[in-house]
Amino acid sequence: QVQLVESGGGLVQTGDSLRLSCTASGLTFSDYAMAWFRQAPGKEREFVASISWVGDNAVHADSVLGRFTISRDSAKNTLYLRMNSLKPEGTAVYYCAASLNYAGSYAYQHYDYWGQGTQVTVSS
16 A cells, blocks of 8 residues: 655744655655645645656756755655745645656646645744
8 A cells, every 4th residue: 555644844934944754655666756746725736846766857846946855765765845945825735746657747647646745834
């Protein structure tokens, strides 16, 4: 059974940093490209960043470019999202996702497995 479990969310202030983690089990981690999406209340799920199967290529949405960094540790089966200079518009549930066939895709339909999400709230 595939499981993706996110952690590291919380309540922070504008300008703070957080690191989200997503630990995968039940799959061969290096077979999957990974990504982070987020969904704010009343809005559609939004692509944040993705990373290729072996971590040699990463894509970040324009809205987070220069502030967020996606990375992965295959030895730990873990995906990370380092978030710096957080803004109130970053308040959302953050989800990690795994894709067997697509790397760098912005389309949530291309992802095969999803975690339950972790809440990030940025106060102004």
